[in-house]
Amino acid sequence: MELPDDDMLATATLDTPIGELRLAATEAGLAAVLFPNQEDVSFPKRDGSADARAHLDRAVNALTRYFEGRQRDFSELTLAAEGTAFQKSVWAALARIPYGETRSYAQIAREIGNPKGMRAVGLANGRNPIPIIVPCHRVIGANGSLMGFGGGLPTKKWLLEFEGIATPSFV
Structure with a gap:
């Protein structure tokens, strides 16, 4: 970036x-x-x-x-992420994942109308320039695995657990 x-x-x-x-x-x-x-x-x-x-x-x-545990939504912020139209569609889908919930790459691909685009969703997720606010940490593998994360898997695990989401113990 x-x-x-x-x-x-x-x-x-x-x-x-x-x-x-x-x-x-x-x-x-x-x-x-x-x-x-x-x-x-x-x-x-x-x-x-x-x-x-x-x-x-x-x-x-x-x-x-x-x-501080006092904010769960960032919709009041104005975002200016630079990316392709496809990346922006993925990031918009990420922004709709509620606090304390996760989605799989496949679910995001279906949501944006590209059901076979899991790999492309993963790449766009990895290029998210505004993590946490656009919650790419809430995207996990279909089997519940944490997968990659720009901030590192320990950070992803911390963020998910902070939001009350149980994570695999092998990270």
Whole structure:
């Protein structure tokens, strides 16, 4: 993932139980949430424009409330994820997975009208630039396995258990 090279870009960090998250927003909305293990992504420190900063501040506040157990939904945030039309359709389906529930790759593929597209759904899921807020951690294998996750499987397991979802003990 690459962040926009834009002077209007606003960035921030947030200490959480899963480590320091890095967030970026443009004037259009929240553009990225990066996990601590995503050190390969260049992350310039920028104040950005007032509009970008407002999007960023709302996201930081929402994530803070999430990790305090006081927020379960992020629908009030304006998102500006860059991706293909297919990726955006997958991300929209992910955003509809309720807190405390999971879906399989096959279920997401059926939901977006591409029942044989499980692998493509998995790839789009892995390219989600706004994890947690667009809850890609709630997508699991058909057999209940955790599968891959950009923040690492221990982080995925932590997020799911934080939301009250039982996970396999072998992770």
